[in-house]
Amino acid sequence: MRQLRRQVQRAAKVPGRLAEEIARATSLAQGIWAEARAREDVAAFLPTLTEVVALKREEAAALAGGGDPYDALVDDHEPGMTGAAIAAMFSAMRPRLVALREKVLGAPAPKGVTGTFGQDAQLALSRELATVFGYDWSRGRIDLAVHPFSSGSGHDVRITTRVSDTDPFNCLYSTIHEVGHAAYEQGIDSGYALTPIGQGASMGVHESQSRTYENQLGRSRAFTGWLYGRMREVFGEFGIADADAFYRAVNRVHPGYIRTEADEVQYNLHVMLRFDLERALIRGTLEVADLEEAWNTRFRADFGVAVDRPSNGMLQDVHWSCGLFGYFPTYTLGNVYAGCLMQALRADVPDLDERLARGDPSAATGWLRDKLQRHGALYEPRDLVRRACGFEPTEGPLLDYLEAKFGAIYGV
Numbered sequence: 299m300r301q302l303r304r305q306v307q308r309a310a311k312v313p314g315r316l317a318e319e320i321a322r323a324t325s326l327a328q329g330i331w332a333e334a335r336a337r338e339d340v341a342a343f344l345p346t347l348t349e350v351v352a353l354k355r356e357e358a359a360a361l362a363g364g365g366d367p368y369d370a371l372v373d374d375h376e377p378g379m380t381g382a383a384i385a386a387m388f389s390a391m392r393p394r395l396v397a398l399r400e401k402v403l404g405a406p407a408p409k410g411v412t413g414t415f416g417q418d419a420q421l422a423l424s425r426e427l428a429t430v431f432g433y434d435w436s437r438g439r440i441d442l443a444v445h446p447f448s449s450g451s452g453h454d455v456r457i458t459t460r461v462s463d464t465d466p467f468n469c470l471y472s473t474i475h476e477v478g479h480a481a482y483e484q485g486i487d488s489g490y491a492l493t494p495i496g497q498g499a500s501m502g503v504h505e506s507q508s509r510t511y512e513n514q515l516g517r518s519r520a521f522t523g524w525l526y527g528r529m530r531e532v533f534g535e536f537g538i539a540d541a542d543a544f545y546r547a548v549n550r551v552h553p554g555y556i557r558t559e560a561d562e563v564q565y566n567l568h569v570m571l572r573f574d575l576e577r578a579l580i581r582g583t584l585e586v587a588d589l590e591e592a593w594n595t596r597f598r599a600d601f602g603v604a605v606d607r608p609s610n611g612m613l614q615d616v617h618w619s620c621g622l623f624g625y626f627p628t629y630t631l632g633n634v635y636a637g638c639l640m641q642a643l644r645a646d647v648p649d650l651d652e653r654l655a656r657g658d659p660s661a662a663t664g665w666l667r668d669k670l671q672r673h674g675a676l677y678e679p680r681d682l683v684r685r686a687c688g689f690e691p692t693e694g695p696l697l698d699y700l701e702a703k704f705g706a707i708y709g710v
């Protein structure tokens with residue numbers, strides 16, 4: 299009833315005319331964005347983005363009913379969360395993340411893989427990993443796409459992955475990430491199917507599952523030890539001497555402009571940049587005409603380098619053209635939840651690393667299914683994570699995990 303009430307009230311607050319205009323404008327804007335990005339032409343995107351922002355501000359005001367308009371948009375993706383709570387969390391995270399990034403990037407970079415990796419072999423290994431992480435093939439399939447994603451729920455949960463000849467981790471870890479999303483949907487109590495709670499609780503909780511599978515489990519020292527052995531069997535020699543060097547290669551921290559390619563240390567800084575800018579856009583304290591300059595100034599301040607072209611800057615993400623404001627912070631919220639869940643999981647499964655070293659994450663994925671996934675959207679997102687962890691979720695466990703992991707890898 300709570301879910302239905304939310305959906306009905308949301309629909310009733312937005313005039314039909316406005317809902318139509320948003321649907322029309324964002325449909326057109328996605329194509330215009332793709333062309334502008336390909337041509338590195340910010341000016342070509344600004345008029346349509348200006349229209350989308352104006353419409354989303356109008357929608358946010360209608361939804362907020364006098365409250366904070368940005369909060370109303372966040373609520374679409376993360377029920378119960380507010381801009382102020384996110385801002386407070388981000389300010390607590392930012393100094394520790396910046397300090398860690400500076401220490402890590404000041405240390406010698408680990409060696410990466412060399413050579414080329416056949417597409418068929420990569421896909422075969424990625425299918426093996428999907429199975430290992432509990433993907434139910436009787437209720438889904440994996441295909442190739444430009445951008446990996448997961449889609450569907452219940453009895454039809456499909457994912458896509460992609461292949462790079464020189465970077466096998468792109469395929470393997472994209473697959474594990476999307477399997478995290480898919481396994482969540484597949485793990486929901488079948489009695490909830492086709493009801494409002496037969497789906498993930500929020501975007502943040504969804505991302506907590508995919509991130510745990512990909513990073514906390516898939517990029518752990520224990521699991522990468524097993525993966526190194528499998529990759530040697532499949533690909534032969536690829537320039538990495540041993541399992542320790544492989545672990546460092548998998549967790550390499552590298553400077554870069556692109557959020558989706560960012561490592562665990564820097565990813566959240568990319569999100570924080572977008573959060574501050576989009577919140578200012580919706581509040582009307584930043585104009586779309588000034589967005590590129592604001593982005594580039596902030597990027598230089600946060601990452602220490604100048605943006606070299608718009609596709610590496612404000613044109614890199616599709617979200618704003620789709621009208622998705624209030625969505626970006628859920629990525630970091632997912633990481634924060636993943637940090638909390640992993641702390642609780644490790645306490646409950648003391649021999650986790652021994653199992654992961656055998657290539658067996660089933661104790662972890664089973665714990666997540668039992669504690670969190672099976673409930674679907676029965677509980678509010680934060681309440682769900684609190685119930686699973688046994689404590690109030692905070693950014694502390696994620697930051698402790700990142701500092702311990704990357705401090706050890708880089709000797710800083």
Ligand code: ZN
Pocket residue numbers: 475479505508
């Ligand atoms: Zn994801």
